[in-house]
Amino acid sequence: MSATLLRVAWIHLKRDRVALALCFVLPVVFFSIFAAIFSGGGEGGARSIVVLLADEDDTPTSRRFAETLDDMGALRLSRGPAASESNPDPAPWKRESAHRAVRSGKAPVAVVLPEGFESTFGDFGGDRPAVDLLFDGANPVARATVDGLLQGAAMQAAPDLLIRRGLDQLDRFGGGLTDAQKRALDIFLPVVRGERSPSSVTGDPRDDEAENSGFGGLVPVRATEVGAEEDGRSMVAYYAASISVMFLLFSMVGAAGSILEEKERGTLERLLASRVSPGRILGANWIFYALLGVAQLSVMFAWGAAVFGLDLSSPQRLAGVAVMTVATSAAAAGFGLLMATHCTSRNQLQGVSTVLILVMSAVGGSMVPRFVMPPFMDQAALFTFNGWALDGYLKVLWYDDPSATLGASLVTIGPEVAVLAGLTLAFLGLARRAARRWDAA
Amino acid sequence: MQFDARIRSTHHYASSPVDDPVLTVTDAAKSFGDVSALAGADLTLERGEWIGLLGPNGAGKTTLVRSVAGRVRLDAGSITLLGEPLNQATNSRSHLGLVPQEIALYPELTAEENLRAWGALSGVAKAELGERVDWALEWSGLAERVGKRVKTFSGGMQRRLNVACGILHRPEVVLLDEPTVGVDPQSRERIWGMLEALRRDGASLLLTTHQLDEADRVCDRIVILDHGKVIAEGTSAALKERTAGAGASLQDVFIHLTGRELRE
Ligand SMILES: Nc1ncnc2c1ncn2[C@@H]1O[C@H](COP(=O)(O)OP(=O)(O)O)[C@@H](O)[C@H]1O
Numbered sequence: 022m023s024a025t026l027l028r029v030a031w032i033h034l035k036r037d038r039v040a041l042a043l044c045f046v047l048p049v050v051f052f053s054i055f056a057a058i059f060s061g062g063g064e065g066g067a068r069s070i071v072v073l074l075a076d077e078d079d080t081p082t083s084r085r086f087a088e089t090l091d092d093m094g095a096l097r098l099s100r101g102p103a104a105s106e107s108n109p110d111p112a113p114w115k116r117e118s119a120h121r122a123v124r125s126g127k128a129p130v131a132v133v134l135p136e137g138f139e140s141t142f143g144d145f146g147g148d149r150p151a152v153d154l155l156f157d158g159a160n161p162v163a164r165a166t167v168d169g170l171l172q173g174a175a176m177q178a179a180p181d182l183l184i185r186r187g188l189d190q191l192d193r194f195g196g197g198l199t200d201a202q203k204r205a206l207d208i209f210l211p212v213v214r215g216e217r218s219p220s221s222v223t224g225d226p227r228d229d230e231a232e233n234s235g236f237g238g239l240v241p242v243r244a245t246e247v248g249a250e251e252d253g254r255s256m257v258a259y260y261a262a263s264i265s266v267m268f269l270l271f272s273m274v275g276a277a278g279s280i281l282e283e284k285e286r287g288t289l290e291r292l293l294a295s296r297v298s299p300g301r302i303l304g305a306n307w308i309f310y311a312l313l314g315v316a317q318l319s320v321m322f323a324w325g326a327a328v329f330g331l332d333l334s335s336p337q338r339l340a341g342v343a344v345m346t347v348a349t350s351a352a353a354a355g356f357g358l359l360m361a362t363h364c365t366s367r368n369q370l371q372g373v374s375t376v377l378i379l380v381m382s383a384v385g386g387s388m389v390p391r392f393v394m395p396p397f398m399d400q401a402a403l404f405t406f407n408g409w410a411l412d413g414y415l416k417v418l419w420y421d422d423p424s425a426t427l428g429a430s431l432v433t434i435g436p437e438v439a440v441l442a443g444l445t446l447a448f449l450g451l452a453r454r455a456a457r458r459w460d461a462a
Numbered sequence: 463m464q465f466d467a468r469i470r471s472t473h474h475y476a477s478s479p480v481d482d483p484v485l486t487v488t489d490a491a492k493s494f495g496d497v498s499a500l501a502g503a504d505l506t507l508e509r510g511e512w513i514g515l516l517g518p519n520g521a522g523k524t525t526l527v528r529s530v531a532g533r534v535r536l537d538a539g540s541i542t543l544l545g546e547p548l549n550q551a552t553n554s555r556s557h558l559g560l561v562p563q564e565i566a567l568y569p570e571l572t573a574e575e576n577l578r579a580w581g582a583l584s585g586v587a588k589a590e591l592g593e594r595v596d597w598a599l600e601w602s603g604l605a606e607r608v609g610k611r612v613k614t615f616s617g618g619m620q621r622r623l624n625v626a627c628g629i630l631h632r633p634e635v636v637l638l639d640e641p642t643v644g645v646d647p648q649s650r651e652r653i654w655g656m657l658e659a660l661r662r663d664g665a666s667l668l669l670t671t672h673q674l675d676e677a678d679r680v681c682d683r684i685v686i687l688d689h690g691k692v693i694a695e696g697t698s699a700a701l702k703e704r705t706a707g708a709g710a711s712l713q714d715v716f717i718h719l720t721g722r723e724l725r726e
């Protein structure tokens with residue numbers, strides 16, 4: 022009895038290729054994607070974090086500190102904006118320009134070495150000016166990494182200061198060094214700094230002003246989330262966007278499944294026999310799904326605003342969200358139609374699109390933020406619907422410039438809207454092509 | 463919808479003389495891959511005439527009906543509908559009624575909502591729609607179930623609605639593909655009643671069925687199709703006399719002509 026039931030179940034599974042794929046292929050695909058994300062493997066290697074450096078101190082010690090930070094490999098240090106045609110020789114980052122750049126998403130972290138960095142380097146306590154770490158709240162990983170590296174860099178940057186400070190203490194409390202010992206130190210310390218080779222230890226050592234200040238403790242770091250206080254930014258915006266986009270795809274595919282039901286029921290055939298053209302059937306369905314998508318996203322964002330304090334009060338944000346919502350819904354509705362017209366049964370549609378949507382969402386940043394991905398994965402996101410939709414939403418909800426005009430803030434999402442519009446056309450075109458099967462046999 | 467109403471009111475087809483056939487199928491051929499569904503079928507439907515199209519499973523009946531409805535492109539041969547070659551008769555939908563073999567309705571909609579949808583899609587003018595829906599509900603015996611969703615209907619009720627949705631726009635030519643499958647005698651009576659109402663308006667009708675007694679009773683003429691070709695046609699009485707002899711039933715004629723071998 023049981024054997025018979027088992028055999029029937031097995032035959033069913035064997036003949037349902039979609040179920041088989043969901044059972045065996047999907048877990049493997051997912052495992053691979055997440056392994057690639059978190060191991061940072063594959064070509065392209067681990068990702069290095071871009072750090073903007075504003076050196077307000079501009080002293081040998083601050084420069085040395087910066088170089089050490091640069092040499093640590095995990096970071097890519099930027100001293101100033103990239104040169105452009107309008108600005109062929111840009112000024113180095115200043116506190117304000119670096120802040121703006123992090124605010125607008127050009128880099129996740131900026132480090133500001135304050136004036137007085139050198140003169141107080143290594144001091145314990147007191148009112149040492151803190152190194153400012155300006156970070157993008159969307160990327161806690163970058164913040165934590167840079168924070169740690171700053172401490173490491175302080176240790177590595179100035180081993181000579183460390184030695185000097187130790188010897189100073191010996192000098193003071195341990196009975197003192199002879200003059201000869203002190204002269205030898207003056208020659209030896211630059212070697213530790215790497216400024217000269219041991220063979221060239223003749224002549225006067227160039228003094229570091231800092232050497233008298235001693236080296237103590239690690240650099241004091243003051244971390245500030247950019248935009249958190251001034252513009253009422255909150256992580257809700259990030260999650261609202263990434264979750265909505267993924268669920269939108271699921272509900273669009275679910276809605277478009279009605280086309281397959283029409284086919285199974287014979288109402289599609291009846292419509293076609295009533296001389297309703299395939300293009301009109303697709304068009305009407307697309308409009309309906311797109312409106313449904315707009316409604317769904319609107320409810321999500323309204324809920325986020327009402328309950329989770331998502332700030333949509335500025336006209337720029339509201340307009341930006343509206344434009345992105347229309348563009349995203351239009352494309353997602355097209356995606357639903359594309360899937361429905363290429364599948365032959367609701368089961369197949371459900372299976373195939375679950376795989377596709379989950380993969381696109383994982384790669385496109387709906388599940389794991391793209392900044393933790395290795396570069397090749399981050400690039401792959403540009404081939405997903407989620408990647409573009411999310412980028413657009415983040416531009417208006419997260420990286421927006423509160424002082425920009427309405428027009429200017431809409432221009433920033435131009436590329437995303439253009440890509441989504443292109444995807445819409447491509448999806449609809451492919452759906453129409455697949456619907457040639459509906460034409461008279 | 464406005465457009466269709468205008469065409470109808472100008473009697474677009476009045477140019478074709480009343481005694482011309484409303485439908486002519488000439489030498490129709492159609493293959494699906496290496497399956498030949500139609501192999502040179504000929505058929506003529508006169509105005510106001512009812513034809514019973516009989517044939518074993520796989521004979522090509524549905525293919526013939528679908529090609530008249532414009533859903534099958536013939537490999538060879540031609541179809542003339544209401545005096546116009548089929549592929550140019552773009553506004554024939556308001557003059558043609560198709561009742562498909564399967565129950566093609568929206569199960570989540572009520573009977574009335576289905577009728578409204580299919581009526582509008584078949585070109586019934588808005589002003590006329592309410593009256594036509596009422597007519598259909600009355601004739602299909604579904605008036606007391608108007609507010610109920612179709613998925614709660616019995617098979618017989620769904621069949622009645624399926625027919626009603628195909629004819630409420632008062633087409634001149636009606637194609638019915640096995641309209642009474644799985645239906646009890648009461649429902650069947652209702653369906654014939656509805657069609658009789660159309661017949662009084664002068665509608666012509668092409669009906670495929672396996673209920674030979676029914677075809678015998680309601681049809682003016684019988685056409686028997688086998689292997690994609692018409693193998694016999696005439697009034698039921700003439701066919702009986704010609705083939706199986708006096709006292710024979712249409713069933714005898716059918717078996718005599720198409721053999722006892724099982725088909726699809
Ligand atoms: N769309 C189609 N694709 C492939 N074969 C078809 C198609 N429609 C009909 N056929 C085949 O054509 C033949 C005639 O079918 P059909 O017209 O449905 O017969 P009937 O309605 O008389 O039972 C059958 O062999 C059937 O399998």
Ligand SMILES: [Mg+2]
Binds near residue numbers: 523525
């Ligand atoms: Mg059939």
